[in-house]
Amino acid sequence: MKNIIISVIVFLISLTLGFAIQISTQNTFMLGGVFIVLTLVVFTIQWLAYIPAVILKTEKFYDLTGSLTYLICILVSLVYLSEFNQRSVIITAIVSLWALRLGSFLFIRIAKDGKDRRFDEIKVNPSRFFVTWNLQGLWVCVTSCAAWAGITLSYNKPELSIIGWLGLALWCIGFTIEVIADWQKSQFKADKGNQGKFIQSGLWSICRHPNYLGEIVLWTGVFTISSEVLFGSTWATAISPFFVYFLLTKISGVPLLTKQAKKKWGDDSHWQDYFENTRAILPFKLPKKRSHLK
Numbered sequence: 670m671k672n673i674i675i676s677v678i679v680f681l682i683s684l685t686l687g688f689a690i691q692i693s694t695q696n697t698f699m700l701g702g703v704f705i706v707l708t709l710v711v712f713t714i715q716w717l718a719y720i721p722a723v724i725l726k727t728e729k730f731y732d733l734t735g736s737l738t739y740l741i742c743i744l745v746s747l748v749y750l751s752e753f754n755q756r757s758v759i760i761t762a763i764v765s766l767w768a769l770r771l772g773s774f775l776f777i778r779i780a781k782d783g784k785d786r787r788f789d790e791i792k793v794n795p796s797r798f799f800v801t802w803n804l805q806g807l808w809v810c811v812t813s814c815a816a817w818a819g820i821t822l823s824y825n826k827p828e829l830s831i832i833g834w835l836g837l838a839l840w841c842i843g844f845t846i847e848v849i850a851d852w853q854k855s856q857f858k859a860d861k862g863n864q865g866k867f868i869q870s871g872l873w874s875i876c877r878h879p880n881y882l883g884e885i886v887l888w889t890g891v892f893t894i895s896s897e898v899l900f901g902s903t904w905a906t907a908i909s910p911f912f913v914y915f916l917l918t919k920i921s922g923v924p925l926l927t928k929q930a931k932k933k934w935g936d937d938s939h940w941q942d943y944f945e946n947t948r949a950i951l952p953f954k955l956p957k958k959r960s961h962l963k
Contacts, residue, residue: 743820875947
């Protein structure tokens with residue numbers, strides 16, 4: 670019962686965000702219900718995919734479903750707008766490229782590994798497994814809401830200005846970091862001589878999770894591109910990059926992997942040195958506020 674309640678709450682949070690964003694668009698032609706429609710599309714896909722997943726007790730197409738959901742919804746938002754312009758095409762293209770790249774990468778990885786250890790205990794519990802699919806729905810909705818807004822409101826300002834181009838540059842930097850980091854780790858793991866070892870070379874020597882750094886930067890770029898057309902309640906989509914940062918650094922990313930790493934290499938002095946001297950996400954330390962004592 671607890672897991673069902675959590676699933677309902679997750680769905681209602683996503684729906685509430687959709688309603689909040691659409692307040693300023695209610696009097697705008699065709700756009701009043703687009704965020705609600707997209708939210709319902711996202712969760713319908715998760716619920717349908719959950720059925721064969723729970724029957725087969727498999728997580729093999731979980732990440733792939735998430736990526737395909739991004740792709741489907743970004744295309745739906747473009748069709749909903751019924752207008753192809755510079756901004757809408759650019760946002761659609763970069764989100765689609767990211768979704769296709771990440772989805773295929775994760776699917777190939779789990780196909781090679783045979784399973785995702787995160788789901789070992791979850792997939793055998795139907796209600797708990799259902800929660801993870803709903804959480805994926807929340808992830809898609811909150812992360813991509815800025816992209817949806819940027820596309821559906823692009824008629825206000827079809828062409829990118831300086832801020833928009835800066836956003837595209839940020840996306841390119843973030844995407845490049847993520848792709849290189851994933852490639853470097855794949856090459857490291859493919860080398861049998863590295864079996865049982867942890868990666869600390871390439872981008873992984875600069876920070877412990879460069880792929881997450883790339884993810885945060887690229888979604889910040891997407892929001893920046895969209896920010897030029899936002900107004901009123903649609904500024905609620907600013908939650909997107911902050912949500913990505915919070916999710917990866919406080920919930921499912923860094924904490925989970927750090928726990929696994931400590932369990933595996935906690936007694937390794939080399940890993941201890943790497944952990945103590947290498948930042949998790951940012952490759953530099955933020956300056957601390959100085960206290961001015963009189």
